[in-house]
Amino acid sequence: MSQETVSDPQAALEAEKYENPVASREFILQLLAEHDGPLTLNRLISLLGYDGDDERIEGLSRRMRAMERDGQVIRNRRGGYVPVTHAELVRGRVLGHRDGFGFLVPDDGGDDVFLSPRVMRALLNGDRAVVQVTGLDRRGRREGNLVEVIERANAEIVGRLVLEAGIAFVVPDHARITQDILVPMTDLMGARDGQIVRVALVEQPTLRHKPVGKVVEVLGDHMSPGMEIDVAINSHGIPHEWPQEVLAAIDGLNPEVEESHKSGRVDLRHMPLVTIDGADSKDFDDAVFCQATPDGFRLLVAIADVSHYVNVGSALDREGFNRATSVYFPGRVLPMLPEVLSNGLCSLNPDVDRLCLCADMLINNDGQIAKFRFFEGVMKSAARLTYDTVAKVLIDQDAEARAAHAHVLEPLETLHRLYKVLRAARERRGAIDFDTVETKIVFGEGRKIEAIVPYERNDAHKIIEECMIAANVAAGRFVADHKIPALYR
The missing domain is CATH 1.10.10 (Arc Repressor Mutant, subunit A)
Structure with missing residues (x-):
C-alpha cells in the first residue's frame, strides 16, 4: 500500500x-x-x-x-x-474439553484464553471465534467472553441416538463436543434408540439453545463389529468418498502403463529391483537393488512416479492435498489417491512395467555416499517380498526360501552386506536408534479383537530403513547443492 x-x-x-x-x-x-x-x-x-x-x-x-x-x-x-487488533479482543480456534469448558487458541500465538462452560454453550470444538478478554480466572489464566463466531467447524456430527420420554437427541462420539444434539422426532430417518447416526446440524448452538440436527445416515448398532472405524471416519471428518471431478479425472485410465509414457526414461526393466514390505501391504511404493562394485556398492532406490499422473492444480492434486495422507485402520485403508493409482499405476507390483523416480548411489566400503544421481525411469519389479521372507532367506538361510527366490538371491545378499556397512557407519557417527516395540492387532471371528501382539522387527526392516535414509541423504545433498528451498527433518 x-x-x-x-x-x-x-x-x-x-x-x-x-x-x-x-x-x-x-x-x-x-x-x-x-x-x-x-x-x-x-x-x-x-x-x-x-x-x-x-x-x-x-x-x-x-x-x-x-x-x-x-x-x-x-x-x-x-x-x-x-x-480485531485491540488488546482485549482475541481471535482464534476453539478447543473444547470433555468437562464442558474450553479454550481459544489465538491465531497470533500467545497464551490460550479460558472459556467457561457458559460461554462454551454457544460454541463447538473447532469453531473460530473472537472473544473479549475479561480478566484472569482464579488460576491466573486469561478468561474471555464470546464476541462473535467467525466460522463454524461442524456441519455434521456422529454420535449415539437416545430416545427418552418422547425426546430424541444425539450424544456426540467426539470427546471434545459435550453438547447433545436435539433431533425432532420427524427427522430420525428410521433410526432406533442406541444406534450410531450421522446428523447434519440444522441450527448451531447459542447461549440459550442447544444445537439442532437431523439424521442423515444410520451407521449401525452401538458396539457392532467394525463400527468404531465408521465412527472414527465420520467423527474426524476423514474424506472417504471421491468427488465427481476426481472420478472424471481417472475415468478411462489404462491399468497398464502406456508405451508413449515410457519414452525418454532410463530403462531399468533388466535390473532385478524388488519390493520389500509387510505381509498385509496392498500397495508398494518403493523398490531396491544392490550390486557390488570395486570400491563398494551401487544402490538403486526407486519410488513410484506419482507426479506423472497427478499434475499440479489438477482435481487429483487438490484431493490429494485435501487428504494429505492415506489413513490406515486395522484391515482397512482410506487411500490418498484412488485405487487405480494407489494400488495400480502408482504401485510397484511385480512383473508389470511401472514409471518410477530413481536414486542411483555409489557407496564406498566406509558407508559414505561417494556419488549419486536422480532420474526418471521405467522398471519391472522382479519380486514382491515380505520382511519375513527376506529374513528367512538372509538370516535363517532357509533352503526352501532361498531356492524359491534364486533369481534375486545375489542382489539380496549384496544388499545385506551393504546394510552391515551402513549400520557400522551409523554407529560410528553416534546416530540415535529408536528401536521400539510396535504392536499389531489380531482379529478373530466377527472382527473382534483376539490379541494384541508385538510386531517383531528384523534385519529385513532395517535394510529398507537404511536404504531409505541413504536416498534421503542424497536428496538432501541434491537440494542443498542446487540451493533449492526445502524442509529438512
Whole structure:
C-alpha cells in the first residue's frame, strides 16, 4: 500500500483511489484504528469519498463482510466496525474439553484464553471465534467472553441416538463436543434408540439453545463389529468418498502403463529391483537393488512416479492435498489417491512395467555416499517380498526360501552386506536408534479383537530403513547443492 499513514488523509485517499477500485483491507484497518470508536458502513463510505458511487459502495460492503468473516473486524449491535487488533479482543480456534469448558487458541500465538462452560454453550470444538478478554480466572489464566463466531467447524456430527420420554437427541462420539444434539422426532430417518447416526446440524448452538440436527445416515448398532472405524471416519471428518471431478479425472485410465509414457526414461526393466514390505501391504511404493562394485556398492532406490499422473492444480492434486495422507485402520485403508493409482499405476507390483523416480548411489566400503544421481525411469519389479521372507532367506538361510527366490538371491545378499556397512557407519557417527516395540492387532471371528501382539522387527526392516535414509541423504545433498528451498527433518 502506497500510503504511509492515515494522518495525511487527503494524500492517502488519493493514492488509495488511484491504486484500487475499493480501499484495501490494510487501509481500512488503519482507518478504523485511527478513529476513536466504531465506524459504520455509511461513515466509512463518507470518509472514503464513495458517496454516490454505487459500484464502490457495493465493493466496500462486500469487503467489509469478508473482513468480518475472516475475523479482521467485528461489527457491534449498532453496525459499527471495530478492528480485531485491540488488546482485549482475541481471535482464534476453539478447543473444547470433555468437562464442558474450553479454550481459544489465538491465531497470533500467545497464551490460550479460558472459556467457561457458559460461554462454551454457544460454541463447538473447532469453531473460530473472537472473544473479549475479561480478566484472569482464579488460576491466573486469561478468561474471555464470546464476541462473535467467525466460522463454524461442524456441519455434521456422529454420535449415539437416545430416545427418552418422547425426546430424541444425539450424544456426540467426539470427546471434545459435550453438547447433545436435539433431533425432532420427524427427522430420525428410521433410526432406533442406541444406534450410531450421522446428523447434519440444522441450527448451531447459542447461549440459550442447544444445537439442532437431523439424521442423515444410520451407521449401525452401538458396539457392532467394525463400527468404531465408521465412527472414527465420520467423527474426524476423514474424506472417504471421491468427488465427481476426481472420478472424471481417472475415468478411462489404462491399468497398464502406456508405451508413449515410457519414452525418454532410463530403462531399468533388466535390473532385478524388488519390493520389500509387510505381509498385509496392498500397495508398494518403493523398490531396491544392490550390486557390488570395486570400491563398494551401487544402490538403486526407486519410488513410484506419482507426479506423472497427478499434475499440479489438477482435481487429483487438490484431493490429494485435501487428504494429505492415506489413513490406515486395522484391515482397512482410506487411500490418498484412488485405487487405480494407489494400488495400480502408482504401485510397484511385480512383473508389470511401472514409471518410477530413481536414486542411483555409489557407496564406498566406509558407508559414505561417494556419488549419486536422480532420474526418471521405467522398471519391472522382479519380486514382491515380505520382511519375513527376506529374513528367512538372509538370516535363517532357509533352503526352501532361498531356492524359491534364486533369481534375486545375489542382489539380496549384496544388499545385506551393504546394510552391515551402513549400520557400522551409523554407529560410528553416534546416530540415535529408536528401536521400539510396535504392536499389531489380531482379529478373530466377527472382527473382534483376539490379541494384541508385538510386531517383531528384523534385519529385513532395517535394510529398507537404511536404504531409505541413504536416498534421503542424497536428496538432501541434491537440494542443498542446487540451493533449492526445502524442509529438512
